Amino acid sequence: MFDQVGCTEFRELREQVRDFIDNELLPLQGESGLSDESEWPREMLRKVWRSSAQRGYYASTLPVELGGRGLTLLQQCALKADIAQSGCALAPHVLGDLGGPPRIGNMLRFATPQQMERYFLPVIRGERSTCFAMTEPASGSDAQSIRTRAVLDGDVYVIDGVKHYISGAPFADFAIVMCVTQGADQAQAISALLVDLDLPGVSVRQNDVPMSGQHIDADIVLEQVRVPRDNVLGEVGKGFGLAMSRINENRLLHCPTMLGLAMRAYRMSLDYARSRTQFGRPIGQFQAIQHMLADMASSLWACECMIAGTAALADAGGDIRMKAAACKLYVSERCFEIADKAVQIHGNLGVTRGHPIESTFRKLRMFRIFTGTSEIQRNTIAKAILD
Numbered sequence: 543m544f545d546q547v548g549c550t551e552f553r554e555l556r557e558q559v560r561d562f563i564d565n566e567l568l569p570l571q572g573e574s575g576l577s578d579e580s581e582w583p584r585e586m587l588r589k590v591w592r593s594s595a596q597r598g599y600y601a602s603t604l605p606v607e608l609g610g611r612g613l614t615l616l617q618q619c620a621l622k623a624d625i626a627q628s629g630c631a632l633a634p635h636v637l638g639d640l641g642g643p644p645r646i647g648n649m650l651r652f653a654t655p656q657q658m659e660r661y662f663l664p665v666i667r668g669e670r671s672t673c674f675a676m677t678e679p680a681s682g683s684d685a686q687s688i689r690t691r692a693v694l695d696g697d698v699y700v701i702d703g704v705k706h707y708i709s710g711a712p713f714a715d716f717a718i719v720m721c722v723t724q725g726a727d728q729a730q731a732i733s734a735l736l737v738d739l740d741l742p743g744v745s746v747r748q749n750d751v752p753m754s755g756q757h758i759d760a761d762i763v764l765e766q767v768r769v770p771r772d773n774v775l776g777e778v779g780k781g782f783g784l785a786m787s788r789i790n791e792n793r794l795l796h797c798p799t800m801l802g803l804a805m806r807a808y809r810m811s812l813d814y815a816r817s818r819t820q821f822g823r824p825i826g827q828f829q830a831i832q833h834m835l836a837d838m839a840s841s842l843w844a845c846e847c848m849i850a851g852t853a854a855l856a857d858a859g860g861d862i863r864m865k866a867a868a869c870k871l872y873v874s875e876r877c878f879e880i881a882d883k884a885v886q887i888h889g890n891l892g893v894t895r896g897h898p899i900e901s902t903f904r905k906l907r908m909f910r911i912f913t914g915t916s917e918i919q920r921n922t923i924a925k926a927i928l929d
């Protein structure tokens with residue numbers, strides 16, 4: 543299905559991006575000796591962002607007027623699945639999933655000209671990196687319960703609080719920090735503030751490494767951090783709405799990454815089933831292995847159709863609130879099952895630390911937690927179908 547997406551120009555883009563990964567990024571990864579579980583130096587990442595931006599890939603998810611290619615969601619899904627399938631440690635940096643244009647996406651429409659100039663245009667050009675900081679140690683699924691406070695002192699907000707498990711924070715230059723700015727009703731009181739991470743009082747601490755082993759998350763500790771009032775993104779007190787305004791697209795756009803990872807695990811399993819011999823024959827001749835492969839292929843097809851259908855509906859202007867949640871729920875659970883079967887087919891290799899199948903298994907497990915856990919997706923679906 544994704545094979546048929548788009549016009550000639552889009553197909554050429556997919557080819558060019560594959561070529562960029564195969565001929566630039568994979569060799570760079572090989573020369574550096576770094577893996578996706580290494581701490582990549584910020585300067586090296588910056589080179590990758592700029593290189594992708596110069597080729598016109600980095601901002602391709604943004605509208606044409608902002609220097610992007612105005613790709614449809616369906617095209618974005620097809621491209622993201624290609625990139626994730628590559629197995630390259632730098633795959634998340636090709637489009638800037640962790641700290642680039644997809645992180646700022648629709649928030650751009652709330653930015654003032656000064657905020658565009660200082661913060662967002664450099665992100666689009668691959669010169670600066672950002673992160674989105676909502677979660678706190680005591681506030682996860684219940685995002686409106688955040689406690690980070692920003693108190694006005696003249697023309698400056700003074701911020702105190704801790705943001706927890708923030709993707710892209712280890713190499714971000716600034717963060718979009720959700721803070722309580724006023725009032726007792728938190729839903730009305732949350733604002734988004736742009737906070738430079740080199741300001742006095744800010745410390746970025748890599749306290750926890752997720753099970754994927756990637757060094758891409760950190761806590762941001764804010765102690766009496768002084769930020770100009772002009773750094774409020776959008777209206778004061780409207781930050782929660784701003785954060786939620788792209789939640790459906792964000793949920794959907796995680797799905798092709800999971801799909802790409804699962805497709806790679808499936809292809810490796812097919813190859814292994816053909817090449818690994820036991821009891822005098824390739825293990826792919828055992829019906830038990832054939833059935834696992836058949837289940838994997840069926841799930842992949844179901845996931846691909848579901849993602850493509852949801853993306854096409856959104857592109858046509860349809861309401862995807864329920865379907866995006868269903869997609870994130872279904873794809874994250876099916877792709878994890880596919881990774882589990884891939885581990886089984888690979889026998890001891892599949893449980894060997896650092897083997898691509900083993901690390902894919904760990905990566906895919908995490909998707910059932912972030913951008914809304916599976917339980918939160920089920921709550922959204924139930925609400926939509928019962929309302």
Ligand SMILES: Cc1cc2nc3c(=O)[nH]c(=O)nc-3n(C[C@H](O)[C@H](O)[C@H](O)COP(=O)(O)OP(=O)(O)OC[C@H]3O[C@@H](n4cnc5c(N)ncnc54)[C@H](O)[C@@H]3O)c2cc1C
Binds near residue numbers: 676706708908911916
């Ligand atoms: C790798 C990774 C990257 C992340 N990146 C970011 C980021 O960039 N920015 C950011 O702000 N946050 C980020 N997060 C945080 C992430 O969004 C939260 O972990 C997630 O929202 C869940 O919150 P929690 O972990 O505190 O779990 P909790 O909310 O404490 O949930 C614990 C359990 O209770 C269940 N539960 C909670 N409420 C309900 C309910 N109402 N009904 C049913 N079950 C419920 C949950 O489903 C879960 O099973 C990241 C997390 C991870 C692991």
